[in-house]
Structure formats: structure tokens, C-alpha cells
Amino acid sequence: MKNTDHDVVVVGAGPAGCTAARYAAKNGASVLMIEDHASIGSPVGCTGLLSTRAMSECELRPSDDFVLNKVRGAFVHSMNGTCLPIDGKRTKAYVVSRKIFDRTLASMAVESEVELRLNSRAVNLKRNNGIQKLQVMEKGRLHEIEAKVVIGADGVRSNIARMAGLGQVKKILPGIQIEAPYRSLDMDFVEIFVGSQAPGLFGWTVPVDERISRIGLAVDHGNDDNASVFLERMLRNNAHISSRYGGGQLDLAVGGIPLGPLERTSAAGTLIVGDAAGQVKPTSGGGIYTGAACARIAGEVAARAALENDTSAQRLSEYDRRWRAKIGRELAIGMNIHNFIRSIGDTEMDQLIASMNKPSILDTITRYGDMDHPSIVIRKLLSPSNSRHLIGIFRAFAKAVI
Numbered sequence: 001m002k003n004t005d006h007d008v009v010v011v012g013a014g015p016a017g018c019t020a021a022r023y024a025a026k027n028g029a030s031v032l033m034i035e036d037h038a039s040i041g042s043p044v045g046c047t048g049l050l051s052t053r054a055m056s057e058c059e060l061r062p063s064d065d066f067v068l069n070k071v072r073g074a075f076v077h078s079m080n081g082t083c084l085p086i087d088g089k090r091t092k093a094y095v096v097s098r099k100i101f102d103r104t105l106a107s108m109a110v111e112s113e114v115e116l117r118l119n120s121r122a123v124n125l126k127r128n129n130g131i132q133k134l135q136v137m138e139k140g141r142l143h144e145i146e147a148k149v150v151i152g153a154d155g156v157r158s159n160i161a162r163m164a165g166l167g168q169v170k171k172i173l174p175g176i177q178i179e180a181p182y183r184s185l186d187m188d189f190v191e192i193f194v195g196s197q198a199p200g201l202f203g204w205t206v207p208v209d210e211r212i213s214r215i216g217l218a219v220d221h222g223n224d225d226n227a228s229v230f231l232e233r234m235l236r237n238n239a240h241i242s243s244r245y246g247g248g249q250l251d252l253a254v255g256g257i258p259l260g261p262l263e264r265t266s267a268a269g270t271l272i273v274g275d276a277a278g279q280v281k282p283t284s285g286g287g288i289y290t291g292a293a294c295a296r297i298a299g300e301v302a303a304r305a306a307l308e309n310d311t312s313a314q315r316l317s318e319y320d321r322r323w324r325a326k327i328g329r330e331l332a333i334g335m336n337i338h339n340f341i342r343s344i345g346d347t348e349m350d351q352l353i354a355s356m357n358k359p360s361i362l363d364t365i366t367r368y369g370d371m372d373h374p375s376i377v378i379r380k381l382l383s384p385s386n387s388r389h390l391i392g393i394f395r396a397f398a399k400a401v402i
């Protein structure tokens with residue numbers, strides 16, 4: 001294979017791109033990471049709620065530099081006002097500044113000798129004689145970069161995936177969030193609002209501090225994807241929220257949440273990772289843990305293949321196999337849970353929440369609840385002592401998917 005400018009070029013410096021780039025460099029490759037924007041971590045389209053596992057998957061300590069709050073549980077509110085208190089008893093997740101978090105990951109990549117170029121947008125990708133040729137618009141100038149492997153970490157509407165013939169994620173849920181004055185019920189708990197106020201996924205409040213929360217929702221509502229209408233309605237009509245919301249907004253974030261991974265995430269000379277590959281938990285829309293877990297594999301496989309001078313589709317399919325072995329089943333179960341929740345009405349959801357509001361069930365959730373692996377707690381809920389409390393349709397569904 002002819003020499004190229006870089007062994008690996010990573011497109012997109014979000015959490016998945018930074019992690020993939022760092023892992024490729026750690027495995028001996030020369031790595032360039034390009035980012036469209038002039039600034040890392042901005043604009044923010046995220047709540048910044050990271051499980052403790054997500055933090056360790058990114059190989060980060062929860063530093064005061066970017067951790068704004070710690071949470072240990074959730075209050076789940078159904079439409080009829082029932083509140084299910086889920087107390088994890090210890091820190092389960094961190095509320096972070098995504099801007100500083102992303103910048104920390106980018107610094108770690110640079111410290112691992114990744115070259116980072118801002119204001120650089122990949123506009124075209126071709127493969128010629130086994131070499132990847134990436135056209136890049138850098139500070140208004142078009143030029144070509146050659147690489148052995150290109151990693152597309154370019155987010156939910158990935159052009160790299162499309163240009164490599166891997167298609168694009170089919171389903172994208174609209175999400176919207178404001179940061180605003182909000183009198184939090186308890187700083188240690190997030191709030192989740194299920195049912196038709198946020199059809200298909202849920203609404204949330206995530207405390208940043210005692211006075212400020214991130215309030216948002218994502219919806220899966222057929223063609224009516226106007227999430228901002230649902231958010232306005234939730235702020236106005238949800239009695240619990242409206243009594244605590246102080247009005248106005250300090251920040252606004254909008255973005256798409258990809259549901260369901262691409263059928264293939266590797267092709268000759270190309271790997272796709274993170275939101276670009278649809279590696280997102282369908283139960284919550286969270287993509288940082290899953291993206292980082294897959295990015296580590298992508299970086300390692302890309303580097304090894306480049307250094308072996310074998311970047312064929314078959315060589316790079318190792319990435320596909322390994323990430324699916326790690327999180328593929330959990331994503332598939334998550335998609336079944338998402339489809340089930342989407343299929344039930346408010347009455348059934350109210351009944352489901354009420355049926356879970358029993359000490360033995362809450363205890364099981366406390367002991368086995370896992371933001372990243374919901375299948376674990378569902379399996380535990382199916383034990384004879386617990387499952388008799390659960391409403392029939394949920395029991396039947398859970399038995400079918402686990």
C-alpha cells in the first residue's frame with residue numbers, strides 16, 4: 001500500500017471521534033482528527049447526563065472541571081400524577097458541562113499525539129487504489145487528504161457513512177432542551193415524565209444546581225416532529241413542572257437522536273462510530289457511553305489494519321463484529337422496549353407505573369437498575385415474587401424480549 005498523509009483520519013471531534021482518534025494513536029497509528037466547527041464542544045445539543053460507566057468508558061475521572069452535579073436516582077412521573085421514586089442509593093450519573101467534557105476528551109487525544117484541525121469540513125470521500133481520498137474544506141480552502149482508514153464520527157446525519165455506501169440511520173427523534181430557573185424537588189434526582197406529554201420517549205428535568213435545571217424532551221411521534229410544541233405544552237400544562245419552572249431560558253439545545261444502528265458500520269477503508277452509526281441507547285437516547293465503547297474498538301481496529309496495510313472490507317469488519325458482541329444485544333432489547341413503550345397508551349402507562357410502585361419492585365430496581373443495561377433489571381423483575389405485581393401486558397412483553 002502506498003504511503004499516505006496519515007494512517008487514520010477521524011472526521012468529527014465529538015466524544016466518539018476523540019475517543020476513536022486517541023485509541024488509534026495509542027495503537028501506533030499517525031492520526032489526524034478534523035472538526036467542522038471552530039470550537040470543540042460547541043454548540044451543545046445534549047443534556048450531559050453521563051452514567052458512571054460512561055465516565056469510565058471515556059477513561060475520565062469525574063473532575064470538578066466539568067462535573068456540575070451528581071445524581072443517584074430518578075422520580076418517574078406518569079400522566080395521572082403518580083410518582084415512582086427510584087433511589088440508586090449512590091451516585092449513578094454525573095451532570096456535566098458538555099463543552100468542557102468534550103474539550104477534555106479532545107485534549108487527551110492531542111496529548112496522545114493526534115493532530116487536530118478545526119474549521120475543517122469533510123465534503124467528499126473516494127477510494128482509489130486502496131487509498132481513502134478525503135476532500136476537506138479548511139478555512140475556506142478545498143484540499144485533499146489521503147489516509148489508509150477514515151473513521152466517520154460525524155454525528156447523527158453522517159455524510160461519511162453515506163459516501164462510503166453504508167447509508168444513514170433511518171430513524172431520528174427530535175430532541176429539545178432549555179436550561180432554565182427550576183426549583184428542583186431534590187438535587188440528587190432527575191425527573192422523567194412519561195406518556196403522551198412526550199410520546200415515544202420522555203420528558204426530563206436534570207438539576208444543574210439548586211436553582212437551575214435542564215428541562216427537555218424527545219418524541220417519537222410519526223411525522224409530527226415539532227418537539228418545541230411538546231416542550232411548550234409540557235412547561236405550561238404539567239402542573240408539577242409549571243409550579244417549579246421560573247420562566248424564561250438561559251440556554252437552548254436542539255438535536256436529533258438516532259434510533260437503531262446501521263446495518264453495516266464498516267466498508268473498505270472506512271469505519272463509522274457514535275451517533276453516525278446509530279450507536280445510541282433506544283431507551284434513553286443517550287449515546288456517550290455506547291459511542292465511547294464502540295470508538296475504542298474502532299480506533300484500535302483502524303490502527304492495526306492501517307499498520308498491517310490491509311484495509312479491506314473484510315479486515316475492517318472485525319470492528320462490526322466486536323462492537324455488536326459488546327453492546328448489540330442491549331441495543332436490540334432497548335429497541336424492543338422503546339417500541340413497547342411507544343405502543344401503549346396513557347392508561348396502560350399509568351397502570352404500569354402504579355404496578356411498579358411496590359417496595360419489593362423498588363428494591364429490585366435499586367439493586368439492579370442500570371442506565372446502560374436495562375435488560376438486567378427487567379430480567380430481575382420477572383422473578384415470581386416481583387412479576388405478580390406487574391400488569392399483564394408488561395409481564396408478557398418482558399418475557400418475550402429477554
Ligand SMILES: Cc1cc2nc3c(=O)[nH]c(=O)nc-3n(C[C@H](O)[C@H](O)[C@H](O)COP(=O)(O)OP(=O)(O)OC[C@H]3O[C@@H](n4cnc5c(N)ncnc54)[C@H](O)[C@@H]3O)c2cc1C
Pocket residue numbers: 011012013014015016017034035036037041045046047048049050120121122123153154155156159175176177216253254255256257273274275276280285286287288289291
Ligand atoms: C436533546 C439531547 C439530549 C441528549 N442528552 C444526552 C445525555 O444526557 N447523555 C448522553 O449520553 N447522550 C445524550 N444525547 C446524545 C449525545 O449528545 C450524542 O449521542 C453524542 O453527542 C454523540 O457523540 P458523537 O461523537 O457520535 O457525535 P457528535 O457529538 O454529534 O459529534 C460529531 C462531530 O462531528 C462534526 N462534524 C459533522 N460533520 C462533519 C464534517 N463533514 N467534517 C468535519 N466535522 C464534522 C460535528 O461538528 C461534531 O462536532 C442527547 C442528544 C440530544 C439531541
